[in-house]
Amino acid sequence: MDWFRRMMPGRRGIDGLGWALLAGAAVSMALRRATGYRLFWTLAFVLLAVFFLRFFSRDAGRRYEENRRFMALWRPLARRFSSWADALRDARAHRRFRCPSCGQKVRVPRGKGKICITCPRCRAEFVRRT
Numbered sequence: 554m555d556w557f558r559r560m561m562p563g564r565r566g567i568d569g570l571g572w573a574l575l576a577g578a579a580v581s582m583a584l585r586r587a588t589g590y591r592l593f594w595t596l597a598f599v600l601l602a603v604f605f606l607r608f609f610s611r612d613a614g615r616r617y618e619e620n621r622r623f624m625a626l627w628r629p630l631a632r633r634f635s636s637w638a639d640a641l642r643d644a645r646a647h648r649r650f651r652c653p654s655c656g657q658k659v660r661v662p663r664g665k666g667k668i669c670i671t672c673p674r675c676r677a678e679f680v681r682r683t
């Protein structure tokens with residue numbers, strides 16, 4: 554997005570809240586197209602208006618404070634999202650089996666064919682298709 558930053562005669566570039574407003578406007582426009590609700594078009598317009606008002610504002614101190622408050626709300630959410638994404642990636646890349654002798658859950662990479670798994674707890678060996 555370097556071209557965008559260069560093109561905009563902004564005073565400080567785009568902060569986290571600014572990107573969130575842009576993303577929100579883009580999502581609203583996509584929803585407007587997908588659902589046909591005019592409300593989403595209005596929402597996109599409002600988000601863009603707030604974005605540009607902030608972008609061309611001279612009051613950097615207040616904009617900084619807004620962004621700080623927004624990021625304080627956003628960071629814990631973002632962390633939760635990324636841990637969900639990690640869990641999903643992990644579930645796609647691995648299979649879980651239960652050791653037949655002690656019940657220990659064992660995680661092995663997917664797609665390795667038939668492999669012999671050694672239980673990390675009781676050392677029992679069992680063959681599974683991954």
Ligand SMILES: [Zn+2]
Pocket residue numbers: 652653654655656657672673674675676677
């Ligand atoms: Zn075991």
